[in-house]
Amino acid sequence: MTTAPERIVVVGASLAGLTAAQHLRARGYAGALTLVGDEPHRPYDRPPLSKQVLRGLYSADTTLPHPPDLGVEFRLGQPATRLDLSERAVELGDGSRLPYDRLLIATGTRARPWPDPEEAALAGVFTLRGRDDAQGLGARLRAGPQRVVLVGGGFIGFEVASTCRDLDIPVTLLVRDAVPLAAALGPRLGGLIGDVARDKGVDLRLESEIERMEARDGHLVAVTLKDGTRIETDCLVAAIGTLRNVEWLAGSGLEADAGGLRCDAFCRARHEDGGVAEGVFAAGDVARWPNPHDDDALVAVEHWGNARAQGETAAANMLAGDASAMRRHDHLPDFWSQQFGLTIKLVGLADGADSFAVMHGSLEERCLLAAYGRDGRTIAAASIDSARWLPAYKAAIRERAPFPPIEDAVDQPRLRVQEP
Incomplete structure (x- = not known):
């Protein structure tokens, strides 16, 4: 003992x-x-x-x-x-x-810092992780920047983009990948969130990266993308991971x-x-x-x-x-995000899924619950403004249920199993 x-x-x-x-x-x-x-x-x-x-x-x-x-x-x-x-x-x-x-x-x-230290030190360049970060960025947003440029296709980038649109601030969101949020939600739901962002006025640019920042008197004034596009901005948020x-x-x-x-x-x-x-x-x-x-x-x-x-x-x-x-740590990973008027919830980890099905609702309505499978087993579920059934799918993931896990629900559409 x-x-x-x-x-x-x-x-x-x-x-x-x-x-x-x-x-x-x-x-x-x-x-x-x-x-x-x-x-x-x-x-x-x-x-x-x-x-x-x-x-x-x-x-x-x-x-x-x-x-x-x-x-x-x-x-x-x-x-x-x-x-x-x-x-x-x-x-x-x-x-x-x-x-x-x-x-x-x-x-x-x-927060992962911007890779160029001189550019990272410019006035108007922010990261967002801690309390002091939020206080500084929040003050800048409420002061009314010309345009916010967000770098990063994860949840933080999209949540900040949503906040900018709520404050009626022009915002450009640069995503290096072909589909945003694909690692967390898969390309179908990630693409859906990208469409929602565009509908809310976000200038979403996929497969885009910054070549250099332009400064005047130590203040950010513009960025130039690798394709040569120049975007004037006085506020950039690097949401490039942790x-x-x-x-x-x-x-x-x-x-x-x-x-x-x-x-x-x-x-x-x-x-x-x-x-x-x-x-x-x-x-x-x-x-x-x-x-x-x-x-x-x-x-x-x-x-x-x-x-x-x-x-x-x-x-x-x-x-x-x-x-x-001792007891084993047995937590099933879960996550939620609010952006563009939507509430997104996820249980399990969708990364690595080889199959996907909308179990309730529809992509077109932007109100749905989807399940993810791998090797014939249910590994994750995500809801967009439709969390009523999520506990049932959480139980199915814990029980290692086959995919798709539930096929006889009263409000379920005709299931079509697809790639995620």
Whole structure:
């Protein structure tokens, strides 16, 4: 039986980190509990940043609620710089060391910066990941830019484009791929969202990339695309993905790279040699874990629901005593997005699907529920303004139901299984 912990350190003042802290206390842990964050802010909610905060409906202070008697020592504005596994200590940017009996790594991700540092430093060039990003970009949008150029064909790019149109700001969205959102939703639903964006006034340009930015007195004034097109703009948002915050783990002996920090089914961090790192756990966007709904294929997902679920699982296992009492992280990935008046929800992971069927509604009505299959099995489902049936398909994914999973629903069209 492992000795009960007296000192727990959580690195990452995040949704996953705060959730773990709350569940540690709820499970009776009364020892020292320290939460480390590189930002000066207490843990806050990120989904509103690209929606309500940019519109000015919320302030940028989306701090997550927690009990006043949680008994957490916050070490904010101090990034972790090194992990010493042999001494069981975390080193911070100010040179201090935090010893631990259990450690949770929940350092999440950061926005991928624009690749040209000089262009990235221009006034008018933004990324959107954290609270300060949203505050700065929101102020710029409310000041009325000439035109916003968005780079990136993912959900953040489309959500910001939707916000711009709500504010009546001209917006050009540059997508490198032939179809937007294809990795998350497949080409059919991704193409549908692209059509919706165009109908709402977005200048959507597919297979387009920036060749260079043009500046005057340190301010962005235009971009030139690789096809020679010049677009005048005084505000550009680079929504080109994220980087997992694992650099501080270099030399620690943990298996961590651009794909995240590898952990096992019980959220325990893994050594580079494949063994379990005693007393070290991972949760949230930084974790790469075996997905039981995809034959234990390693996955790292940046979803709100997974951050909460994994933080809770990690907390339970940190106090479990030994492996026989631990529980497996069994979260089925899910995601939602609001844009252009639509609510999009996804359960499972559609990437890699080889078949697709609209199960309810229709593409033409832009109100539907679709299912995705791979190798004859149902692996994901997505709804657009039609989430009523989604719980049934979530159950089918968990049960590894054959594809298509439901063929006798009362409001179901004649099914046509297609490529996604």
